[in-house]
Amino acid sequence: MARSSSPWTEIDLNLEAHDLEALFEPYDPLSSSGADLPHLPPAEAPQDPIEWDYIRDLIDEVYEDIADHYFRGKLIGGDKIADDGPLIVAPNHSGTAFPHDGVILDLLLWRRDNYKKSRKFRSVFSPKLAATWWMRLYTLDNWWRRCGGVDMTFVNYDHLLERGERVIYYPEGIPGIGKGFTKRYQLQRFHSSFIVLAAKHKAPVYPVSVVNAEWVNPTSFTFDPIDRLADRILGLPFFPMPIVFLALLFPFLFYFAFPSRMVFEVGDPIDVRHLLRKEGCQNLDNPERATLMRVAERIRQESQTNLDAAVQRHGDKPWDLKGLWQSLKNVRGRRARVLPTGWPFTVARHDRDRQRPPARNRLHAILRDIDITAFYLPAGWLLLKLARELREPPYGYRGLSSDERMLREGNYRWSLDSNPLPERISDE
Secondary structure, eight states: OOOOOOTTTBOOTTSOHHHHHHHHTTTOGGGGGGTTSOBOOOOSSOOOOOOHHHHHHHIIIIIHHIIIIISOOEEESGGGSOSSSSEEEEEOOOSSSSOHHHHHHHHHHHHHTTTOGGGOOEEEEOHHHHHSGGGSGGGOTTHHHHTTOEEOOHHHHHHHHHTTOEEEOOTTOHHHHTTOGGGTTOOOOOOTHHHHHHHHHTOOEEEEEEESGGGGOTTEEOOHHHHHHHHHHHOOSOOOEEHHHHHHHOGGGGSOOOOOOOEEEEOOOBOHHHHHHHTTOSOTTSOBHHHHHHHHHHHHHHHHHHHHHHHHHHOSOSSOHHHHHHHHGGGTTTHHHHSGGGHHHHHHHHHHHTSSOOOSSHHHHHHTTGGGGGGGSTTHHHHHHHHHHHSOTTTOOTTOOHHHHHHHHTOSBOOTTTSOOOSOOOOO
16 A cells, blocks of 8 residues: 555654654644643652542542442443553543543442552543643542543653553543533544554553443533534533533532443453554554554444443433432431532542641531532632632632642643653552
8 A cells, every 4th residue: 555645644653752742633632722731840750640548538438439329330341451551441431511430430440459559540631621620520629630640642641551551541532521412322533543552552452331421411412613612712622501501600510410320341352453454554563544543433333332232231221210219228327428419518628638637616617618618609610719719728729829829730731751650559
């Protein structure tokens, strides 16, 4: 097959890091959404923003109950996934507002490995989630990175697989979150960047069919022109209607989730290099872009077939309210933190309590967290923003320099070239 002279036809995997960074853009344009963010200044020594104690406490005290008794998450076929990387777990996204499905899948995968640090999956996420403060869980500072996420750039993705990490990657990208309920279970186009890296590192791809998570927000309907306008004005990559109009008034509703019974079914591993050969690729280290696109589409079609079959098996009762009632009976005394009405207080207070001394008395405990009530109030976003500007850490940013605030918020671009991770943790 004759090679095109187009500069995007070939990918030289031996290029320098800044070249790889540029090459990522054509495959996932949304990765450029953080282009205007400042880059994280180089550190004197390798550092990892993941906070092990925080995420274990968050799981133990909050999210394990939510996963087991509200979403009733179930992982099927997890034993197919190799214990060591490099490898890529590739789920479908639910077309809702906040990606609750990704949070629950991350928890279930790590729990299967007994919460060993060396077995923690690393998620690659769009800079849009870090740059937009309401796309962090209850606007918690730098939340995605603190829980193990890594900025999704070609270079970072490359470094993670080179380290032998097991990576969670959503091939649909943000369009998968914002596709809306009318497109439920319809996989959007797969970006082909992960094909390049899977081939380079001989990393198997494990498709994961996520069932019922679409029902977390069945009121989500999106339209491309409106989404583009919302992205430009609000920094929101999608504008799910009609619920978004209420969510703009009451922040609590942006994170609200109906009790969908989430099922995650792991498919058989896909050998990307084998598919490239079947598509006529003669040089696996230098595949043509057209070949990469065809392989990405083949994986999308196979994933769609798996997803359709999984929906037939597990999608007949997406909420299963009778089962929900039975499950909630097992959490008497803890229902306030299991039900979504209690999540803003539970999650925000849990984060703050790790950074402050105990309350002096009951009244002090109420008053120091009074700003959290803004999640439930009309025009609550404005009140939340005002409280952040006027209050000192851990409640806000008063007294912080611009650099200190940038680091606290996580409002930056993180490159593993200039800020590499330490050596991988061993549980031995």
